[in-house]
Structures are given as structure tokens and as C-alpha cells.
Amino acid sequence: MTRTEGETQLEVGEPVPGFELENTEGETVALGDLDNYDGVLVVFMCNHCPFVQGQVEELKRLDEEFSSIAVVGINPNVETHPMDSGEKMPGFMEEYGLDETNFYYLKDPDQEVAEAFGAECTPDPFLLDMRHNLYAHGKLTDREGPSGEIEENYMQEAIENMLKRKSPPEIPEPVGCSIKWKK
Numbered sequence: 814m815t816r817t818e819g820e821t822q823l824e825v826g827e828p829v830p831g832f833e834l835e836n837t838e839g840e841t842v843a844l845g846d847l848d849n850y851d852g853v854l855v856v857f858m859c860n861h862c863p864f865v866q867g868q869v870e871e872l873k874r875l876d877e878e879f880s881s882i883a884v885v886g887i888n889p890n891v892e893t894h895p896m897d898s899g900e901k902m903p904g905f906m907e908e909y910g911l912d913e914t915n916f917y918y919l920k921d922p923d924q925e926v927a928e929a930f931g932a933e934c935t936p937d938p939f940l941l942d943m944r945h946n947l948y949a950h951g952k953l954t955d956r957e958g959p960s961g962e963i964e965e966n967y968m969q970e971a972i973e974n975m976l977k978r979k980s981p982p983e984i985p986e987p988v989g990c991s992i993k994w995k996k
Contacts, residue, residue, distance in 0.1 A: 822931030823947045825981060829939065830929035834887065834919035837902045842917050844945060851881040852975055853941040854968065857932040858886045860905040861896035864989035865936050867959040869909045876916055879972050885917040889927035893993035927992055934989035940971050948975050951984025
């Protein structure tokens with residue numbers, strides 16, 4: 814495990830790159846398919862990362878609390894780390910109680926989407942507004958591992974501000990395991 818701090822290349826207010834990726838059931842999901850939501854929380858994540866494992870319950874909670882926000886996990890390690898393979902993704906979802914009907918877990922085998930977003934670590938969250946412009950980027954919470962109390966819910970505050978049409982809050986850079994790049 815390598816601890817990496819993410820640093821986005823996208824600027825707040827800029828449109829994010831579109832994507833069209835397969836979910837764990839082999840169905841294609843495009844960013845444009847999520848136009849009926851008030852926003853989209855895109856989190857670059859994978860199965861094996863302890864930082865991700867420590868945030869899965871928070872992702873589920875945000876997904877349940879903010880039903881008008883689509884929560885999308887994108888796995889850039891699907892072909893570069895055996896624990897993160899496409900075959901293991903459904904087991905990860907089952908283990909953590911994630912339901913494909915309301916949580917999108919997508920495969921980024923060519924890592925083009927992760928690269929286009931400037932993702933650097935897992936988890937690396939990007940909150941998009943309803944027009945798919947970057948609203949906020951940074952840590953989900955102040956928890957940095959698989960356990961410990963959460964005292965700061967950074968992304969929850971960002972979602973609340975976005976839905977109230979307020980300015981995004983300051984959020985610390987994401988921290989997690991490095992993406993296992995092919996290059």
C-alpha cells in the first residue's frame with residue numbers, strides 16, 4: 814500500500830470528461846445516462862485498498878441520504894491488480910452491501926477516464942453538478958484508513974452546499990493508495 818495524495822487537473826466549474834464504461838453486470842453506463850440527477854459523485858476506487866474499504870459505509874450513507882445524487886465508483890485497477898479484477902468486483906459489492914440498482918461500480922480497463930479526470934489515488938472523489946461541471950474535489954471524510962471515528966464529512970458538506978446553490982467548501986486533498994497505472 815502506498816499513501817498518495819491526489820491533485821486534480823480539473824478546475825472547479827469546468828466540465829468533466831464524459832465516459833461510457835461497463836458495470837459489474839456487463840451493462841454500459843455513460844455519464845449522460847445520469848442527467849436526471851441533481852449531481853454525480855464520481856469516486857475512483859478499487860476493491861483491495863484499505864482507504865476505500867474504510868469509506869464504503871460513507872459512500873452507502875451518502876447514496877441513501879442524497880437520493881438525488883448518483884454515486885459512481887470507477888475502478889481504474891481492473892486490469893492492473895488481481896484483487897481489483899472485474900471478476901472480483903461483484904464479490905466486493907456483495908461483501909459491502911452495495912446494490913447495483915442505486916450504486917454504479919464501473920470498470921475503467923484502459924484507465925482513460927481516471928487519466929482524463931486526473932485521478933491519482935483510491936478513493937479519489939469528484940463531485941459534479943447537474944451540468945456535469947466539477948463542483949468539488951477532495952476527501953470524503955477525515956478517516957484515512959479502514960477504521961476510526963469520522964469527525965469531518967467533507968463531501969456531505971459539499972453535496973449540501975451544491976444542492977443549496979452555495980459555494981463549495983474547502984476540502985483537503987484526497988489520500989489513499991496509488992492507482993496502479995499500466996504505463
